[in-house]
Amino acid sequence: MSFRDNAVIWFSFIGLLISVFLINNLVDDWGRLSGSWNNLTIFISESLWPPNWSVIEPQAYPVCTVYPLFDFTCSTAWIGIIETLKIAFISTIFGSIISLPLALLAARNLNPRWISFIVRFILAAARSLPSIIWAIFFVILVGFGPISGILAMTIYTVGYLGKLQYESIEGISSIPLEAGKSMGLSRYEISKGIVIPENANDLISQIIFMFEYNVRHGTVIGIVGAGGIGYYINLYLKFLQYDKVIAYLIIIFIVVLIIDFISISARSLFTEEGDSNADSIFTSFLKLWKETILPQGLLFFSRK
Amino acid sequence: MEDENKTPIVQLKDTVIGFNSSKPLVEITNMEIFPGEVVAVTGPSGIGKTTLLRTIAGLVKPISGYIQVCGRNPSQIQRGEVGYIPQRLGLVRHASVLHNVLLGAKTNQKLSNSYFSSKAEKNHSLKTINSLGLSEKTHEPVRRLSGGQQRRVAIARTLSQSPSLIMADEFLSELDEKTINMVLREILDYVRASKAALLVVEHDVSRAKEMADHLLVIDDGRVNPFISETRTILLEAEK
Numbered sequence: 264m265s266f267r268d269n270a271v272i273w274f275s276f277i278g279l280l281i282s283v284f285l286i287n288n289l290v291d292d293w294g295r296l297s298g299s300w301n302n303l304t305i306f307i308s309e310s311l312w313p314p315n316w317s318v319i320e321p322q323a324y325p326v327c328t329v330y331p332l333f334d335f336t337c338s339t340a341w342i343g344i345i346e347t348l349k350i351a352f353i354s355t356i357f358g359s360i361i362s363l364p365l366a367l368l369a370a371r372n373l374n375p376r377w378i379s380f381i382v383r384f385i386l387a388a389a390r391s392l393p394s395i396i397w398a399i400f401f402v403i404l405v406g407f408g409p410i411s412g413i414l415a416m417t418i419y420t421v422g423y424l425g426k427l428q429y430e431s432i433e434g435i436s437s438i439p440l441e442a443g444k445s446m447g448l449s450r451y452e453i454s455k456g457i458v459i460p461e462n463a464n465d466l467i468s469q470i471i472f473m474f475e476y477n478v479r480h481g482t483v484i485g486i487v488g489a490g491g492i493g494y495y496i497n498l499y500l501k502f503l504q505y506d507k508v509i510a511y512l513i514i515i516f517i518v519v520l521i522i523d524f525i526s527i528s529a530r531s532l533f534t535e536e537g538d539s540n541a542d543s544i545f546t547s548f549l550k551l552w553k554e555t556i557l558p559q560g561l562l563f564f565s566r567k
Numbered sequence: 568m569e570d571e572n573k574t575p576i577v578q579l580k581d582t583v584i585g586f587n588s589s590k591p592l593v594e595i596t597n598m599e600i601f602p603g604e605v606v607a608v609t610g611p612s613g614i615g616k617t618t619l620l621r622t623i624a625g626l627v628k629p630i631s632g633y634i635q636v637c638g639r640n641p642s643q644i645q646r647g648e649v650g651y652i653p654q655r656l657g658l659v660r661h662a663s664v665l666h667n668v669l670l671g672a673k674t675n676q677k678l679s680n681s682y683f684s685s686k687a688e689k690n691h692s693l694k695t696i697n698s699l700g701l702s703e704k705t706h707e708p709v710r711r712l713s714g715g716q717q718r719r720v721a722i723a724r725t726l727s728q729s730p731s732l733i734m735a736d737e738f739l740s741e742l743d744e745k746t747i748n749m750v751l752r753e754i755l756d757y758v759r760a761s762k763a764a765l766l767v768v769e770h771d772v773s774r775a776k777e778m779a780d781h782l783l784v785i786d787d788g789r790v791n792p793f794i795s796e797t798r799t800i801l802l803e804a805e806k
Contacts, residue, residue, distance in 0.1 A: 442657030442721075445624040446674045446728060447646030456670050460662040 306505075314513055315506035318495070340514050343485075343492030348518070350412045350491050351477035357413070358420025359470045362386075365421065366428030367454045372440065373432070374450070383429070389422030398484035409490035416477050416484065424473045431465040432458055471526035475519055482515055574638065575599040576732050576764040577623055582632030584615060584622050591630055592618050593785055600732075602762035605755065607769045607779035610786045616768045617654060619785070620734045623766070624651045637731050647674030650725035654736040654768075656717055660710040664701055664720050667709060668692040671727035678729075695727045696720075698753055700746075714741040722750055726757055733758065735767045739774065751778060 266273060318340040321327035327337035335341055368374055369382040392400075397415035405411055439461055443453040459466065485493015492511055499507040577600040585592035592615030600606050608616050621627045623634065625641030634641055637648050650671070658667050672678060672688040672695075679688075696705055699719045709717055718741055725733055733754065739747050755778065758765045769775040775782055 436655075436657075438653050438655050438657035439659055440657075441621070441624075441626050442651060442653055442724075443670065445626060445649055445651035446671060447644065447648065448670065448674060452670075452673065456662075456666070456673075457659050460659050460666065463661050 310503075310505040311509045313506065314510035315504070316510055318507050318510045319514075339495045340492070340511060343495045343511070344514055344518060346409060347478060347481035347485065347491035347493070347515075350409050350416060351474055351481045353413050354416035354420050355470060355474040355477050357417045358424055358473065361417070362421045362425035362428060363459075363466070366425045366432060367458065369425065369429040370432040370458075372435075372437065373454065373458065379429075382425075386422050386425040386429075389418050390426060391422070392419075394419040394480050395483055395487060398487050402488050407488040407490075411488070412481065412484050412490040416480065419480075420473055420477065423476075424469060427469045427473075428466060431462055431469065435461050467529050468526055471522065471529060475522045475526070478518060478522065479515065482511075573601045575601050575635075576637055577766065578633070578635040579623075580633040582622075582634055583630040584619055584627075585630050586618075586627070588630045595619075595632070598783070600764045600766060602731075602764060603759060604781065605758060605765040605767070605779045606781045606783060607767050607775035608783045608785065609769055609772055609775050610784055614785050616785060617736055620651065620736055620766065620768060623732075624649055624734060626651075645676070647671075647676050647728045648731050650728045650730035650733045652721045652725050652733070652735040652738050656721040658709045658717060658721055658724070661708055663706050663708055664696060664712070664723075665689075665692060665705050667720055668696055668723045668727050671724035675727060675729045692723075692727050695723045698726075699723045700749060715743065715746055718742060719746070719750060722754065726753065729761065731761075731763050733763060733765045735765070737768055737770060739769070739771075 319335050319338045321334045321337035322339060327334050329336055365382050365386060369379045369386060371379045394415050397418050398411055401411035401414045435458065439457045440453060443457045481491045482493040482496055485491035486497040496508055496511050579595045579598040582595045583591045608619065610616055618627060622629050623636055623641060625644050636644055669688060669692045672692045675691065678691055696702055699722060701716065701719055701723065704712060704716060709720055718738060722738060742750060757763065
């Protein structure tokens with residue numbers, strides 16, 4: 264058995280050794296860890312727990328005029344999470360629309376080296392700043408509010424998602440690409456007809472992962488005034504009302520779980536596992552969308 | 568193999584094929600394939616049969632020598648002129664049978680000249696799918712099909728191109744006798760009717776002799792091509 268056969272295990276082991284060496288250099292006082300468990304229990308029992316669910320009660324002002332059963336929609340948690348979801352959704356869609364063509368250009372198995380080098384440079388530049396720095400930048404440029412958040416997260420999505428996508432495109436089998444090249448398909452036709460459908464599972468899971476990432480980061484960029492639930496989290500952190508903060512964090516956790524469920528269902532359309540499982544209502548709808556509504560729609564618009 | 572009255576579809580002269588000039592795989596002094604001819608390549612595994620096909624398809628550059636496919640250098644082959652069925656098929660597994668066959672039809676020069684090209688491409692693809700007995704699987708993702716059905720999809724994709732040259736790498740493996748007969752009939756009918764050429768890699772020598780006009784045997788008795796000397800193609804007498 265060669266080194267290459269067990270490369271992942273060897274790299275992990277070497278990485279672990281280097282990490283142990285580095286952490287020993289970084290940490291000057293290991294004794295500080297001893298009191299951490301005690302601090303955690305005090306923090307949880309006295310500040311975090313139980314969560315203060317008043318955050319899902321309607322705000323005193325403006326007066327809530329909706330039917331009482333739905334008055335939670337006037338709460339800060341609802342308003343904040345919906346704004347965060349909107350920002351994350353718009354940024355993910357805009358970001359993925361921009362990143363997919365860039366990723367196709369950045370993939371070295373589809374393009375000459377010089378093209379992929381230039382595009383990779385652009386993607387690296389978009390990725391080099393974290394979304395919170397982009398948010399600060401856009402807050403300075405266009406002021407407080409969701410628009411700064413959307414711009415910041417779109418740019419970050421382009422950089423991050425673009426990298427994930429071109430790496431997975433480079434990982435696809437070369438045989439369908441060769442078949443396409445030998446037929447004389449253009450680079451555009453190969454991308455649209457072979458690369459995207461062949462890579463659909465990865466591309467969809469990456470887009471949904473990016474949406475989930477943007478929801479989580481939407482909370483962070485809200486802290487610098489770029490809109491969303493982060494604004495409220497920041498507010499209650501300043502007032503040391505951690506019980507309200509934990510309530511918001513639980514809501515975010517539930518939203519992330521729901522997104523994860525959607526991700527699994529959506530990806531099942533493109534995997535052998537999904538073929539053998541019974542269809543859920545969600546996958547049935549997605550299947551109907553993918554196999555009937557979408558092709559018919561595309562056919563309608565592509566008619567000459 | 569030679570016919571004075573026709574222009575060869577494939578012509579190789581003093582061609583050396585391989586990835587590394589110090590370790591060539593196959594050396595061909597003269598090889599010509601004419602319209603309507605079926606040529607089967609046979610020989611042990613790893614000898615360079617697939618590389619020969621990939622070189623003719625323009626996917627691998629020859630080390631040296633002269634290659635013309637449809638009167639052109641392989642790197643300048645026109646859209647749809649060559650249909651190549653790789654050993655591992657190269658299908659888009661997550662897309663439907665129709666999508667895969669349409670990819671071939673899009674390169675069909677006869678169809679693309681039509682005003683309603685997309686409609687013509689779809690109709691032509693459906694017809695080809697039907698002729699290979701896959702009409703019930705038209706909208707099924709390829710990954711859900713059996714190995715033999717997938718092989719038929721790859722053949723349908725190539726036939727929908729209406730190519731002048733079809734190259735197939737072990738395209739009859741995984742098929743049962745009945746399907747082999749159906750597939751062979753379809754592909755040979757196409758070759759005869761449209762005066763195309765067929766170059767196949769076939770391990771089963773008796774079947775190769777049965778379907779081919781000519782048999783090319785690549786063999787120097789050594790299995791690993793990367794450590795062996797340059798080998799030559801022995802051209803067996805015509806059937």
